[in-house]
Amino acid sequence: xxxxxxxxxxxxxxxxxxxxxxxxxxxxxxxxxxxxxVAQGEAVGLVGESGSGKTMTCLSLMRLVPQPGARIVEGxxxxxxxxxxxxxxxxxxxxRGHRMAIIMQDPQTSLNPVYTVGEQVAxxxxxxxxxxxxxxxxxxxxxxxxxxxxxxxxxxxxxxxQFSGGMRQRVVAAMGLTTEPELLxxxxxxxxxxxxxxxxxxxxxxxxxxESGTSVIWVTHDLGIVAQMCDRVNVMYAGRIVESGRVxxxxxxxxxxxxxxxxxxxxxxxxxxxxLYQIEGQPPDLRSIPEGCPFWPRCxxxxxxxxxxxxxxxSLGGEDFVHCWLTEEGR
Amino acid sequence: xxDQLLEVEGLAKHFxxxxxxLTSxxxxxxxxxxxxxxVEEGETFALVGESGCGKTTVxxxxxxxxxxxxxxxxxxxxxxxxxxxxxxxEYKRLVQAVFQDPYSSLNPRMQxxxxxxxxxxxxxxxxxxxxxxxxxxLLENVGLNPxxxxxxxxQFSGGQRQRIAxxxxxxxxxxLIVLDEPVSGLDVSIRAxxxxxxxxxxxxxxxxxxxxxxxxxxxxxxxxxxxxxYVGKMMELATRDEFYGNTLHPYSNALLASVPNPDPDIPMxxxxxxxxxxxxxPPTGCRFHTRCPIYMETSMCRDVEPDxxxxxxxxxxxxxxxxxxxx
Numbered sequence: 001x002x003x004x005x006x007x008x009x010x011x012x013x014x015x016x017x018x019x020x021x022x023x024x025x026x027x028x029x030x031x032x033x034x035x036x037x038v039a040q041g042e043a044v045g046l047v048g049e050s051g052s053g054k055t056m057t058c059l060s061l062m063r064l065v066p067q068p069g070a071r072i073v074e075g076x077x078x079x080x081x082x083x084x085x086x087x088x089x090x091x092x093x094x095x096r097g098h099r100m101a102i103i104m105q106d107p108q109t110s111l112n113p114v115y116t117v118g119e120q121v122a123x124x125x126x127x128x129x130x131x132x133x134x135x136x137x138x139x140x141x142x143x144x145x146x147x148x149x150x151x152x153x154x155x156x157x158x159x160x161x162q163f164s165g166g167m168r169q170r171v172v173a174a175m176g177l178t179t180e181p182e183l184l185x186x187x188x189x190x191x192x193x194x195x196x197x198x199x200x201x202x203x204x205x206x207x208x209x210x211e212s213g214t215s216v217i218w219v220t221h222d223l224g225i226v227a228q229m230c231d232r233v234n235v236m237y238a239g240r241i242v243e244s245g246r247v248x249x250x251x252x253x254x255x256x257x258x259x260x261x262x263x264x265x266x267x268x269x270x271x272x273x274x275x276l277y278q279i280e281g282q283p284p285d286l287r288s289i290p291e292g293c294p295f296w297p298r299c300x301x302x303x304x305x306x307x308x309x310x311x312x313x314x315s316l317g318g319e320d321f322v323h324c325w326l327t328e329e330g331r
Numbered sequence: 332x333x334d335q336l337l338e339v340e341g342l343a344k345h346f347x348x349x350x351x352x353l354t355s356x357x358x359x360x361x362x363x364x365x366x367x368x369x370v371e372e373g374e375t376f377a378l379v380g381e382s383g384c385g386k387t388t389v390x391x392x393x394x395x396x397x398x399x400x401x402x403x404x405x406x407x408x409x410x411x412x413x414x415x416x417x418x419x420x421e422y423k424r425l426v427q428a429v430f431q432d433p434y435s436s437l438n439p440r441m442q443x444x445x446x447x448x449x450x451x452x453x454x455x456x457x458x459x460x461x462x463x464x465x466x467x468x469l470l471e472n473v474g475l476n477p478x479x480x481x482x483x484x485x486q487f488s489g490g491q492r493q494r495i496a497x498x499x500x501x502x503x504x505x506x507l508i509v510l511d512e513p514v515s516g517l518d519v520s521i522r523a524x525x526x527x528x529x530x531x532x533x534x535x536x537x538x539x540x541x542x543x544x545x546x547x548x549x550x551x552x553x554x555x556x557x558x559x560x561y562v563g564k565m566m567e568l569a570t571r572d573e574f575y576g577n578t579l580h581p582y583s584n585a586l587l588a589s590v591p592n593p594d595p596d597i598p599m600x601x602x603x604x605x606x607x608x609x610x611x612x613p614p615t616g617c618r619f620h621t622r623c624p625i626y627m628e629t630s631m632c633r634d635v636e637p638d639x640x641x642x643x644x645x646x647x648x649x650x651x652x653x654x655x656x657x658x
Contacts, residue, residue: 049518164606194381195545196622199589199602221519224548224591228599247595265523267552268593270575275530276523276552282488283518298520 010078011182011215012038012061017075019053019060021286028286030056030070032239037319038183043209043216045226045247047262048236049283054219057236058185061217062102063092079183098128100183101176105191107168111160117144118156121175128179143178147171148204166197173205180212187219202229223266227251232319235259238284238294245320255322257299293325301326336507336539337370337393337426341402343563344388348611358611362388364563365402367639370507375533375540377554379547379586381607384560386543390509393541394428406507424454427500431512433492437484443470443495444480450502469498473528490521497528501536511543526553547590551575556645559583562608562618565639569646579648582619617651625652 015035021028031053038044046054059065060072063084077084084095101124104110111120118140125136144152147170160168169189176184186205190198206229209216218229226233226247233250235243235258243256254260264277281298284290290297296306303325311325344363363385370376378386391397393404395411404411406422414422430436437446447466451457457465467477473494484492493513500508513529514522526549532538544550550557551571558568559582567580578584588600605622608614614621620632630651637649 049520166606194607195547195589196381196585196603197606199591199599200604202591202599203602222591223519223593227593227595228591251593251595262519263593265520266593267526267546267548269548269551269587269590273552276527278523278527279520280524282490283520 009039009041010037011040011042011080013076013078014057014061015076015078017057017060017077018073019056019065019070020073021070023069026287029239029289030286031060034075034236034239034241036234036241036244038215038217040182040215041209041213042232043218043230045218045220045230045233046236047220047223047226047233049221051238051283051286052236053239054236055187056239058102058187058217058219061185062096062100063089064096064102094128097124097176097181098179099181100185101179101181102185102187103169103172103176103189105188107160107165107172107192110172111168113160116157116159117163117171120160121156121171121178124175124179139178143174144171146177146208147174149174166193166201169193169201170204173201173208177208177212177214181214183215183217184209185217185219188221190222190225205229223251223263235262238289239286240294240323242295242324243322245316245322246318249316249320255316255327256295256324257301257326258295261298261300293323305329334372335369336372336407337541338405339369339389339393339402340367340405342366342389342392342399342404343401344385344392344397345400361563361610361613363392363399364610364613366560366563366565367402368558368565368568370539370541372506373533373537373539374555375542375553377542377544377550377557378560379544379550379557380560381545381586383562383607383610385563385610386560387511389560390428390511390541390543394426394509395423420454424450424503425506426509427503427505427507428509428511429493429496429500429513432516433489433496434484434516436496437492439484441483442480443482443484446484446495447480447499447502450499454503465502466498469501470495472501472532473498474524488521489517490524493517493525494528497525497532501532504536505538507539507541509541509543512545513542514549515544515546522549529553547587559586562613563610564618564649565647566619566650567646567648569643569648573643573646577643577646579642579646579653580619580650581623581625581652585622585624617649 017031017034019031021030034057048054061077121140121143122136125131125139140156141152149155149170190201230247233247234241237258243259254263261277261279265279279298284294292307292309293311296302305325311323311328313321313323314328315321342363343365346360346362348360366389380386392399411422444466447469448462451462451465466480470477475494514525542553554571556570557574559566561582567583578587585603589602591599603622603624608618608621616633616635617637620626626632632651637651639647639649640655641647642653642655
């Protein structure tokens with residue numbers, strides 16, 4: 001696997017990534033052996049509940065895991081032909097904010113309140129593109145325009161508090177996209193936005209993605225966003241990807257009981273379910289992840305085997321796979 | 332539906348403010364500006380809208396946490412502003428609330444027994460064994476083990492805390508529970524548990540719910556009738572089937588089109604542009620005209636506020652472009 005030459009259109013290949021939190025008397029396995037790929041121009045979803053490790057996976061990709069406390073203990077992150085985990089911090093800076101960018105959940109905290117919006121969008125331009133003065137200004141205006149901020153000439157002299165939530169999130173997107181990154185990581189960028197504003201933002205990102213061919217990793221717990229925005233989806237549970245596949249395939253025929261349960265437990269517009277499917281119990285506590293498959297205490301189909309051993313990866317054709325004893329045994 | 336439990340008529344709430352810490356501001360924030368609806372016995376009425384539409388302010392006025400600037404709230408036929416003494420206590424007993432954030436709505440220093448028991452102590456002077464038994468019963472009703480009565484809130488997960496908040500709301504056998512975004516702080520897999528619990532409790536206890544939510548899928552799942560608010564005004568009100576099947580107001584349509592459908596084969600509808608208007612100096616005429624896809628320059632949308640009219644039976648809307656089918 002490791003020495004496999006990367007196919008031409010693969011942009012990112014994550015192999016066996018493990019990111020742990022080290023506490024005084026416990027090790028929290030936030031990311032515990034995650035592998036997935038992102039092709040060029042592809043939008044890939046990372047879906048899961050809080051604590052499933054989706055945000056930690058993204059921070060690991062950017063090598064921004066909280067220090068001290070957390071550490072990437074194992075794995076490889078291939079960005080084209082370079083393993084990001086082999087780079088020095090200095091070399092990593094050429095990637096972060098330039099070839100790969102991240103949009104965080106909360107536009108309130110990801111913008112600095114004491115700098116103007118123009119200064120903040122200009123920062124990646126100065127640092128990575130080494131542009132100054134008029135040239136930099138022109139690029140900042142372009143990127144504010146590209147995220148459809150009205151009257152950018154006026155807006156770039158203003159401060160974040162003068163922007164609405166939706167507009168702020170566009171500024172963050174502009175910061176991320178101004179260097180034309182090859183990979184954009186969007187970590188729940190719309191959770192704080194109103195529905196109509198969210199719809200505008202989703203549409204915008206999709207248009208920008210089509211224009212520039214950027215690959216996107218969408219981190220979300222909203223299955224609607226995944227259905228609308230992604231080509232592939234990776235379902236995470238307790239730090240691992242339990243199922244991976246093309247969106248259509250997974251939504252039509254989910255293989256993993258957790259995926260199925262997630263899809264059945266959300267109210268769908270127009271579906272009129274009498275009762276929602278109810279996943280019993282709580283999402284796992286990372287301090288005490290159950291032996292075997294971590295989902296077994298909540299799984300309606302759990303067998304004895306599930307309590308003892310983590311199921312191997314069962315290929316479902318192509319890149320698609322699932323980790324479940326039911327599928328493995330049923331083959 | 333059966334009898335009217337709660338009736339809201341022309342309800343308004345204007346705050347003084349605007350400005351900033353330097354200019355005290357003579358602006359008036361029209362948070363709620365003439366809203367009418369009713370909640371009937373045993374039904375769930377949902378108030379839907381984006382942030383700043385005034386839905387939470389309506390809930391606060393019903394809970395007597397804000398005093399209305401105009402209009403009336405009647406409960407079982409009596410104007411609630413006339414309630415005094417025992418009548419007021421009775422109203423506060425019959426109308427309860429469950430809030431969005433189960434982390435801040437429970438006192439971290441109180442045991443569950445005291446959290447759920449407090450209303451029983453205050454209203455019914457219950458104590459000792461009776462109190463413990465009633466709290467145990469309530470915990471069982473919401474699917475928690477009665478032994479957890481001696482636990483503190485931090486020992487529970489978000490979903491369990493929301494169950495405690497529901498048990499507290501049920502303690503005094505209310506008729507109406509105001510649910511203000513009851514599941515938005517919870518994980519996806521936990522939401523279904525709480526929504527199912529609320530539906531079961533409504534069926535078993537004959538409760539009425541006023542559900543405040545921005546999630547149209549949850550509203551469709553939970554409610555019998557739906558009211559849509561925009562910048563302090565009601566835009567449309569209909570039964571659930573009418574609302575989702577025969578949407579009349581362009582704003583309601585825009586809201587429905589904005590929901591990302593969890594079916595990859597159903598593409599997202601047309602998004603509307605613009606931002607939610609400010610309740611300080613709201614747009615003239617129809618408040619939605621600044622974003623309305625069917626607004627026309629020559630029309631009266633900009634100048635004349637549309638009337639609140641019944642277009643079809645039990646289906647009301649405020650839009651110049653919708654013609655009544657009722658004769």
